[in-house]
Amino acid sequence: MKTLRPALLAAAVLSLAACVPQTPYERFQSGEVLRGIAWKPGVTPTVATRQRTDCEVKAVNDVPANAQVRSTPSYAMPSQTVCNRVGGQAFCNTYGGGVQGGQTYSVDVNADLRQRVYRQCLADKGFQIVDLRPCPDGVTPQPQSDSQRLPRLGANACYRVYPNGLVGYLPG
Incomplete structure (x- = not known):
């Protein structure tokens, strides 16, 4: 029974570790597809973030929690x-x-309607909702800076997260 205890402890630690949220880099490494990304080509990431936040605030104000x-x-x-x-x-x-x-x-009961208002606001501002797959090995897009405008995405668009947390996009 004593030899079983370390194995049980290791299993418990590993199962708890699975509950810890992954970093963006770990999610990229695991091959996770980024789903439902609000993307607006031609603006800087700062402008896109501000406009997404405006839409979040509008949705919360127009459709409060119930x-x-x-x-x-x-x-x-x-x-x-x-x-x-x-x-x-x-x-x-x-x-x-x-x-x-x-x-x-x-x-x-208002959560679905609030999400629809948010997405409608994004569409009115020129955003599109996209899914981005991770770039394959050997494809290394340059990390996006806050001053660069977001590119128009094609059918083969992909993303890469670097260990330092910076993200690069390949327009495809």
Whole structure:
């Protein structure tokens, strides 16, 4: 049993490590496709960030959160008592009984509408929603600087995150 403890400890540590958010570089290394990126060619990253933030604020102001408390269905299970007579005594056992379900949770019923307002605002400002795949090995686009304008993306566009956190885009 003593030899099993280190293995269990290692498994527990590894399972907890899996819960830690990955850095952008680690996500790139794992081959993760960046999905739903708001992209606007021809502007600097600073301008794009400012316009995305404007759209986030607009969506929150136009469609505020509306949290509603709900509960899952519940049902009562009947109990059953079974008695047996042994000699002059009766022995009874009760089985079942209790309530299942009925957990409460909250949901923002405006979340989907707020997301649609956000995306509509982005489209009005000239953004497109794109997915970017990681660049293959050997393809090393230059890191994007804040003063460079974002390129127009083609069908083979890709991204690369460098160990220092800088990101490069290949227009494709």
